[in-house]
Amino acid sequence: MASENVSLALLHGSVLDRKGRVSVTSVANMDIHDVARSARTFGIRRFYIVTPLAKQQTLVRKIIGHWQEGYGAMHNPSRREAFSLVDLKGTLDEVIDDVACRSGKRPRMVVTGARLAGPLISPSALRDEFKSGDPHLLVFGTGWGLAEEVLARADIQMEPIRGMGEYNHLSVRSAVAIVLDRLWGRENCVQ
């Protein structure tokens, strides 16, 4: 299933605000926890929190430290296990460089979003892509989604999650969980 060749980035810069302007969002503590736990569950290689703001980076470093080697790590071993995947970077380029450095090859970039249009790939087709063994980076945006400057760099756009109607306002935590389950949940494999 090769999810070990797939990393995940959660962007807090180069994202849209509610009016569609390119902006920067704050890192939500619960995003780090939820996405780390989902990433660990589905065998993702590494989970990058990406924020350009120095103060936010300091805060995120503190949270990561607490759960990787501080009191939290002792207190809750399963959370420590999830946090072992978590890394912090300032920009998407730093993430790409880090993946390239770890895997010997630049990752192909897969973007996600509720309003993506244009050539879209289904989870099953993306699973086939991953079989190449090449590194891939799944990119999720906070706020109102990824800015055009990020989408323009994508190699692959993933099919948006659709529910029962037109409402498409899942939290990014929920969207990550659903995307990873669609890609690697065992239920999907046996159906």
Place this chain on the structure above:
Amino acid sequence: MASENVSLALLHGSVLDRKGRVSVTSVANMDIHDVARSARTFGIRRFYIVTPLAKQQTLVRKIIGHWQEGYGAMHNPSRREAFSLVDLKGTLDEVIDDVACRSGKRPRMVVTGARLAGPLISPSALRDEFKSGDPHLLVFGTGWGLAEEVLARADIQMEPIRGMGEYNHLSVRSAVAIVLDRLWGRENCVQ
């Protein structure tokens, strides 16, 4: 797909703590938001927050009011739409009574959990159950999952979510999102 006959309850009483003791958890604000948004996305009829604690009920009522008719409702119409499904009850019995009152029939109770054993039903089999048109109630536990006293009352136990290994520590927010997507995500319908 009949998700309109399915309601969802998130229990904060009759759940387990990390040592497996029956206990009560605090309501997390983000749980209300995330589960409401997922419930709205997948067409769930009603989402019940269940807590036996009077002080927690007061807090939850304040949050619900803010997003159903207060400043939050004006400020963020899509969040208001999600919160229109949210209700507050003190016990599981009150939830069952409310569903029975609204739909004219007592709901069949479907429990979820990472460690369920015994006769388990798959999402596709559960979708078939729902086709009867009978009301169903999906029950999720916070903390370390639902207590035996809740499981013993269940009509149906749902197959746990499994990822790539033995790690099974998703947040309840992520678990709800995945379960609803497995039941009603359009990707599942077309596969």
